[in-house]
Amino acid sequence: MGGLKTELLAPAGGAEALKAAVRCGADAVYAGAKSFSARQNAENFSDEELRLAARFCHERGVRLYLTLNTLMRPGEEPQLSRLIAASADAGVDGLIVQDLGVGELARHICPGLPLHASTQLSAHSSGDVLSLMEKGFSRVVLSRELSMAEIERIYAETGCELEAFVHGALCVSFSGRCLMSSFIGGRSGNRGCCAQPCRQRYGAEGRGGYFLSPRDLCLVRRLDDMRRAGVVSFKIEGRMKSPEYVAVVTDVYRRALDGEPVTADDEKRLRDIFSRGDGFTEGYFSGLNTPEILNIKISNDNITSDVPKELLSEARGLYRDGNERRSVALDLRFRAEAGEGMRLEARDGDGNSAAAEGEPPQPAQRLPMTAESAARSLTKTGGTPYYVGSFSADIGEGLFAPASALNALRRECLDKLTELRGRPPKREIYAYRPEYTGFKAEKQALYAAVSIPAQLPAAEGADKIIIPIEFLDKIPYNVKYIPALPQIITEAAAVKRRLAALPAGTEVYASTPGGLRLIREAGCAARGDFGLNVSNPAAAGLLSGETVSLTLSPELSLREIRTLTENCPVPAEVMAYGRQTVMVSRACIIRGVRGVCDCRPVLLRDRTGAEFPVIGDPETHINRIFNSRPTFMADRLDSLRRCGAAVLRLTFTDEEPERVREVIEMYRRGGDAPALFTRGYF
Numbered sequence: 106m107g108g109l110k111t112e113l114l115a116p117a118g119g120a121e122a123l124k125a126a127v128r129c130g131a132d133a134v135y136a137g138a139k140s141f142s143a144r145q146n147a148e149n150f151s152d153e154e155l156r157l158a159a160r161f162c163h164e165r166g167v168r169l170y171l172t173l174n175t176l177m178r179p180g181e182e183p184q185l186s187r188l189i190a191a192s193a194d195a196g197v198d199g200l201i202v203q204d205l206g207v208g209e210l211a212r213h214i215c216p217g218l219p220l221h222a223s224t225q226l227s228a229h230s231s232g233d234v235l236s237l238m239e240k241g242f243s244r245v246v247l248s249r250e251l252s253m254a255e256i257e258r259i260y261a262e263t264g265c266e267l268e269a270f271v272h273g274a275l276c277v278s279f280s281g282r283c284l285m286s287s288f289i290g291g292r293s294g295n296r297g298c299c300a301q302p303c304r305q306r307y308g309a310e311g312r313g314g315y316f317l318s319p320r321d322l323c324l325v326r327r328l329d330d331m332r333r334a335g336v337v338s339f340k341i342e343g344r345m346k347s348p349e350y351v352a353v354v355t356d357v358y359r360r361a362l363d364g365e366p367v368t369a370d371d372e373k374r375l376r377d378i379f380s381r382g383d384g385f386t387e388g389y390f391s392g393l394n395t396p397e398i399l400n401i402k403i404s405n406d407n408i409t410s411d412v413p414k415e416l417l418s419e420a421r422g423l424y425r426d427g428n429e430r431r432s433v434a435l436d437l438r439f440r441a442e443a444g445e446g447m448r449l450e451a452r453d454g455d456g457n458s459a460a461a462e463g464e465p466p467q468p469a470q471r472l473p474m475t476a477e478s479a480a481r482s483l484t485k486t487g488g489t490p491y492y493v494g495s496f497s498a499d500i501g502e503g504l505f506a507p508a509s510a511l512n513a514l515r516r517e518c519l520d521k522l523t524e525l526r527g528r529p530p531k532r533e534i535y536a537y538r539p540e541y542t543g544f545k546a547e548k549q550a551l552y553a554a555v556s557i558p559a560q561l562p563a564a565e566g567a568d569k570i571i572i573p574i575e576f577l578d579k580i581p582y583n584v585k586y587i588p589a590l591p592q593i594i595t596e597a598a599a600v601k602r603r604l605a606a607l608p609a610g611t612e613v614y615a616s617t618p619g620g621l622r623l624i625r626e627a628g629c630a631a632r633g634d635f636g637l638n639v640s641n642p643a644a645a646g647l648l649s650g651e652t653v654s655l656t657l658s659p660e661l662s663l664r665e666i667r668t669l670t671e672n673c674p675v676p677a678e679v680m681a682y683g684r685q686t687v688m689v690s691r692a693c694i695i696r697g698v699r700g701v702c703d704c705r706p707v708l709l710r711d712r713t714g715a716e717f718p719v720i721g722d723p724e725t726h727i728n729r730i731f732n733s734r735p736t737f738m739a740d741r742l743d744s745l746r747r748c749g750a751a752v753l754r755l756t757f758t759d760e761e762p763e764r765v766r767e768v769i770e771m772y773r774r775g776g777d778a779p780a781l782f783t784r785g786y787f
Contacts, residue, residue: 111337112168113362114268115355118344119148123158125352128424130359130432133168134158135201137344138188141173142297144344152191159196160527165490166433166455168198172344173211174223176204176295176658177641179668186537189214196529203281203295205240205618206643212241213537219243221268225281225295229255230594231262232619238265240618240647246270246340248279249322250389250593250691253334260335267335271328272354272375273342275319275388275398277303278688278730279593282636284659285687288732288785289715293660295638303688307717308710309698314401316697316709317688317730323375323385325361331390346379349412349420353378356423377416389691398692427488433526434494435486439479441466442501447510449483449518451491459521463514469505476500482511489519541642541672546751551772552678553765554589554756556720563762566769567755571614574603575724582607589614590623592636592689595725597623604629612653621651635659635680642672649674656754659685659736662786663748670749681738681745682768683756684718684731685785694728695721702726706759718759731758737782739771744787 115126117136126134136158137149150158155171162169171192177185185207192200193215200218202208203225211220221244222228222237229248237245244266247256251269260267276283285302287293292300303317324331328339339362341354357371376385382403389398422428436452443466450460466474476498484493553567558580564570565585574588588607594600594617604613604627611629615621616636624631633655639645640658648655656678657666670677694709696702704721711717715733722729738745745753755772757765770776 111332111362112339113355113358114170114338114340115351116341116343116346117158117351118144118346119348120150120154120158121348122344122346122351123161125348125420125424126355127162127165127167128428128430129352129355130430131167131355133170133198133338134162135170135172135340135344137172138192141175141177141185141188141207144172144297146298146345152195155192155197156195156529159198159529163196164523164527165430166526169196170199170201170221171197172201172223173207174201174203174225175297176293176638176660177207177643178661179641179665179672182210182539182641182643186210186214189218190534193218193532193534194529199244201246202242204638204641204644205647206641206645208241209643209647210537210539213535213539215532215534217532222246223281224248224270227279227281227593227617228619229279230597230617230619231259232594232597232622233617234259234263234265234267234619236618236622238263244268244338249275250279252393253327253330253390256331256334256336256390266337268338268340269331269336270322270342271324271331271339272322272358273346274381275322275386277317277319277399277690277692277694279691281638282592282689283687284685285730287660288685288687288783295658295660302711305711309707312698314697315403316399316401316694317690318381318400318403319388319398319692320384320386320400321379321381322388323372324387324390325358325367325371325375327387327390328358328361343379348424349417350379352420352423353416374416377413378420379412393691396693396696399694399697401697429488429490431486431490431492433490433492435491435522437483437493437496439476439483439496439498439500441474441479441499441504441506443468443504447506447514449514451518451522453522453526455526457522457525459518459525461514461517461521463506463510466501466504466506469503472505473503474500474505479506479511482508483515485512485515486519489523491519539643539646541646542674543671543749544674544676544751546676546749549746549750550752551769552587552752552754553769554683554754555765556758560757560760560762560765563765564757564769566766566773571754574600574613577603577606582611587612587614587632589634590616590620591722591725591727592616592634592686592729593691593725593727594620594623595727599724601627614656621648625651632656632678640665640669642669645669645673645675645677654678654752656680657750660786663744666748666750670751676751677749678752678754679745679748679750680736680785681753681755682736682772683754684733684735684758685756686729687717687732688728688730690728690730691726692728693721693726694719694730720758732783734781734783735779736785736787737778738784738787739768739776740778741787742772742775
């Protein structure tokens with residue numbers, strides 16, 4: 106397929122959208138299978154459809170990536186292993202993966218199949234990218250929350266192949282960190298079923314608005330800046346959108362990447378084919394935490410629904426059958442000698458060559474055949490993905506061949522070349538059945554995670570107290586404390602400074618691959634936090650090599666937790682109490698509500714009356730949204746004790762100190778459930 110310079114990457118929710126993407130100028134297409142796709146409601150592709158899609162793309166010089174970007178649950182390894190092997194055999198050019206366990210399976214099943222780290226892994230720092238590269242990822246799809254300067258720094262410090270979104274819907278939460286749909290409705294975004302509660306109207310402090318709804322992204326005028334920052338793959342969002350949308354957006358971005366000036370008409374076409382609210386945003390690329398990212402006054406229902414008929418007609422014309430985009434250059438060589446069969450050979454830039462032979466040429470009755478006259482028939486490539494880069498002819502004197510014979514020779518030669526180009530690459534595919542070992546906890550410990558210093562004395566009844574690492578700037582270190590790094594690390598220097606002040610071997614929680622790396626470099630011992638989304642033995646086995654414990658995904662049932670703890674090499678922790686973090690956002694929701702970014706907590710109220718606390722970090726201004734109800738299991742301690750977890754974690758957010766004491770005592774001896782609570786996934 107040739108070396109990768111820059112790549113326009115377009116979405117394909119189904120076969121028609123894939124055709125639109127390819128014929129409108131995509132260098133690569135990403136698509137999902139019928140399972141384990143973050144867009145489960147898209148049409149998606151069966152095994153056979155995937156094989157045909159890969160052939161269609163490769164014939165035209167386009168790459169096809171398969172999105173396996175959801176979390177794997179315990180027991181799903183055989184199904185996913187089969188899908189990985191089938192996609193490798195079908196000829197896809199890479200897997201886009203969220204779950205580190207899925208990546209580990211793929212590395213063993215087909216070592217030659219490239220792995221791309223999904224934006225669902227929320228890679229937002231050089232440490233994240235370097236850690237993912239160590240785990241076998243050749244490309245990282247960056248978080249959408251990064252500025253140009255941050256992308257430049259990541260590329261300079263890693264040299265990794267970087268992919269970034271340039272157009273389409275934005276999530277208000279860091280991708281992979283959003284559990285809101287999951288916890289309020291059982292539809293997990295990490296399993297491809299997000300119900301988009303972010304697009305609903307909320308009330309807060311006497312106001313109403315769409316406080317969680319971002320505008321759509323459009324960076325069509327910033328592509329040169331993105332190139333300079335180190336982005337190599339420019340990604341269009343939209344696997345749930347129409348083929349016409351794919352056609353128009355791909356066409357506009359193709360021409361922009363090729364150096365054509367972006368016109369007002371181009372921008373109008375982008376708005377008309379699909380746009381939310383009252384205009385696009387450049388997101389975080391042009392600057393962090395800008396107010397215009399959120400679309401507070403505009404309903405999610407105000408989406409372009411009546412696309413102009415002429416634009417739809419134009420879009421369909423762009424990818425109609427027979428309207429091939431000629432993107433594959435050929436070197437054609439023709440030979441015609443008296444008494445010998447004519448021969449045409451075609452070579453492409455990827456090392457493929459094909460030849461066809463016809464009847465010998467005839468003696469010329471009038472005008473003899475020349476290189477120019479032969480070329481008129483042999484270089485006709487309309488309706489194919491080919492164009493002739495060079496043509497040479499070796500023709501004997503006084504010879505003639507009818508145009509029909511030359512046309513037949515050309516068709517046969519190009520058909521053979523197309524057949525070669527469409528064949529899946531030969532890859533070694535192995536049967537892989539991982540074996541896991543489990544850690545058996547002799548006693549179940551109780552850890553309390555506090556959010557404010559006032560809760561510290563009340564948490565003394567726990568075996569260990571988890572504190573935000575920034576507390577150490579104000580209080581002395583205590584061996585009972587376990588510091589926790591932020592879920593999102595925007596200032597690595599501050600984290601390094603705090604880690605350096607800790608005694609060697611101190612245990613510290615991290616929610617990111619880059620955080621684990623920082624802890625290791627500081628000579629401390631890492632505990633995996635819930636942001637790592639550990640939900641299967643393969644991920645646990647991989648991460649156990651750099652952690653002393655792992656907090657399991659809060660989206661697991663007790664049965665799944667039991668299966669996982671039996672196959673987790675290090676002590677496992679479960680989130681047994683507290684308001685679950687359901688979003689982590691770099692957009693300032695508090696400012697959207699209050700008009701100023703003062704980081705004082707806000708309560709968002711949904712249409713059912715449920716209230717979701719929003720807490721801003723005064724240091725980073727990152728907002729965290731918590732579930733409206735705390736998870737509670739103190740009345741079912743026997744179930745928790747049987748799940749095999751070594752640690753039960755109690756997470757306190759806005760509880761008064763007396764409530765902190767009560768809850769810890771309840772999880773020691775049992776207690777009645779409060780009026781408002783949830784079992785979560787237990």
